[in-house]
Amino acid sequence: MRFLAFEALRAVGERDAYANLVLPPLLRKARAAGDFDDRDAALATELVYGTLRRQGTYDAVLAACVDRPLREVDPPVLDVLSLGAHQLLGTRIPTHAAVSASVELARVVLGDGRAKFVNAVLRKVAAHDLPGWLERVAPPYDEDPEEHLAVVHAHPRWVVSALWDALGGDRGEIEALLAADNERPRVTLAARPGRITPAELLERAGADRATAGEWSPYAVRLAEGGEPGAIDAVADGSAGVQDEGSQLVALALANAPLAGDGGDSRWLDACAGPGGKAALLAALAAGRGAALLAAERQPHRAGLVARALAGNPGPYQVVVADGTRPAWPAGSFDRVLVDVPCTGLGALRRRPEARWRRAPQDVEGFAPLQRGLLREALRAVRPGGVVGYATCSPHLAETRAVVQDVLKNPGAPAAEWLDARPLLPGVPGLGEGPDIQLWPHRHGTDAMYLALLRRTA
Ligand SMILES: C[S@@+](CC[C@H](N)C(=O)[O-])C[C@H]1O[C@@H](n2cnc3c(N)ncnc32)[C@H](O)[C@@H]1O
Numbered sequence: 450m451r452f453l454a455f456e457a458l459r460a461v462g463e464r465d466a467y468a469n470l471v472l473p474p475l476l477r478k479a480r481a482a483g484d485f486d487d488r489d490a491a492l493a494t495e496l497v498y499g500t501l502r503r504q505g506t507y508d509a510v511l512a513a514c515v516d517r518p519l520r521e522v523d524p525p526v527l528d529v530l531s532l533g534a535h536q537l538l539g540t541r542i543p544t545h546a547a548v549s550a551s552v553e554l555a556r557v558v559l560g561d562g563r564a565k566f567v568n569a570v571l572r573k574v575a576a577h578d579l580p581g582w583l584e585r586v587a588p589p590y591d592e593d594p595e596e597h598l599a600v601v602h603a604h605p606r607w608v609v610s611a612l613w614d615a616l617g618g619d620r621g622e623i624e625a626l627l628a629a630d631n632e633r634p635r636v637t638l639a640a641r642p643g644r645i646t647p648a649e650l651l652e653r654a655g656a657d658r659a660t661a662g663e664w665s666p667y668a669v670r671l672a673e674g675g676e677p678g679a680i681d682a683v684a685d686g687s688a689g690v691q692d693e694g695s696q697l698v699a700l701a702l703a704n705a706p707l708a709g710d711g712g713d714s715r716w717l718d719a720c721a722g723p724g725g726k727a728a729l730l731a732a733l734a735a736g737r738g739a740a741l742l743a744a745e746r747q748p749h750r751a752g753l754v755a756r757a758l759a760g761n762p763g764p765y766q767v768v769v770a771d772g773t774r775p776a777w778p779a780g781s782f783d784r785v786l787v788d789v790p791c792t793g794l795g796a797l798r799r800r801p802e803a804r805w806r807r808a809p810q811d812v813e814g815f816a817p818l819q820r821g822l823l824r825e826a827l828r829a830v831r832p833g834g835v836v837g838y839a840t841c842s843p844h845l846a847e848t849r850a851v852v853q854d855v856l857k858n859p860g861a862p863a864a865e866w867l868d869a870r871p872l873l874p875g876v877p878g879l880g881e882g883p884d885i886q887l888w889p890h891r892h893g894t895d896a897m898y899l900a901l902l903r904r905t906a
Pocket residue numbers: 695719720721722723724725726727744745746747750770771772773788789790791
């Protein structure tokens with residue numbers, strides 16, 4: 450099992466692979482080879498995710514235990530050390546078992562000489578528990594709050610800084626957010642209206658294995674370890690795996706008040722891949738006699754959208770199209786969702802390695818595309834129609850700054866900012882408006898952002 454975890458870490462480190470894509474086939478292979486049960490799979494997953502998520506903290510600890518800069522340690526050796534550090538500091542595995550299993554792993558994958566090195570380093574790591582190490586390697590909060598939080602909660606410093614800017618609030622609130630980022634999210638399903646009711650979905654998922662969601666009327670949450678693929682309603686597409694935050698975004702756009710007498714029958718999702726929000730929007734549109742056009746620039750992702758929408762009870766179409774050079778005439782839609790590509794800093798719970806891969810330059814890199822997509826979305830909607838601008842990042846440069854810039858731009862159609870909060874009745878803590886920001890520690894959702902803009906001319 451530790452060998453499997455090591456293999457997964459190597460793939461992530463060496464090939465920039467994603468842990469959530471690399472791990473399932475490795476687990477399947479191990480199961481097929483026999484002598485590997487659900488508990489082994491759960492432990493292997495925890496070892497990989499925990500090691501990746503807390504990489505920054507473990508690097509700081511290991512740096513204090515190795516007598517040369519960590520960048521001079523070979524990556525496979527560092528992976529074995531990190532895996533060992535996680536077992537010692539982040540799990541209940543007994544110290545002697547964590548050290549001896551790591552040394553054994555090192556012997557097999559690195560050879561005897563390096564196994565001795567691993568043994569020596571991990572014995573030093575084992576000298577303190579996690580709180581003891583954090584006292585030693587993190588600067589005091591009062592001296593450098595951001596660096597303290599970065600080391601203690603294993604986030605890059607620039608991410609702590611950006612999240613805190615967006616969240617505001619005191620130490621307690623940012624700590625709650627950073628801690629929530631380190632928890633694995635529960636799996637949530639959306640019961641697609643017109644295809645299955647949440648009550649039916651609950652029954653099919655098994656009442657002992659699922660509960661109703663907290664905010665979205667369509668949400669059903671699976672219990673820890675719930676396997677969505679095993680539920681027939683997911684397999685047949687009447688329900689989909691979808692975070693409640695994404696459901697709320699689709700719902701708020703669908704319920705936003707339109708103006709003028711242009712009708713409400715033509716909806717567009719301008720960045721639809723892989724299709725979660727498009728599937729919910731299409732189902733909601735069907736219930737009102739409206740049709741959804743789902744556009745996606747990448748052909749293979751458009752294929753995923755087509756799969757997500759198959760069986761939708763109302764009319765829809767999936768097209769490969771660039772939302773910044775739209776193939777549709779201006780003013781052709783009543784509602785437009787533009788869920789733009791972004792850094793994903795609001796979904797760090799899902800991708801354990803993502804926080805260490807992102808860089809501040811990525812935020813600037815997305816900026817022109819985000820502005821271009823929003824500008825064209827405003828052109829695509831008719832006067833009186835509504836555009837929903839969404840991101841799964843709370844970074845202010847990707848959220849409010851984009852909307853403000855586009856609204857100021859004399860080249861973009863004029864629009865008014867709608868207060869999105871009343872469209873999600875009963876959901877507290879959405880911010881000061883008019884836009885909304887969801888948070889993992891407040892809502893148990895990804896940190897989705899939504900601004901609703903109604904075109905005025
Ligand atoms: C954040 S994802 C959308 C997620 C989707 N709304 C969902 O709920 O499943 C952004 C998508 O926009 C696509 N995209 C990027 N640039 C685009 C463009 N110029 N036009 C259309 N789609 C684009 C990406 O390929 C990606 O699939």
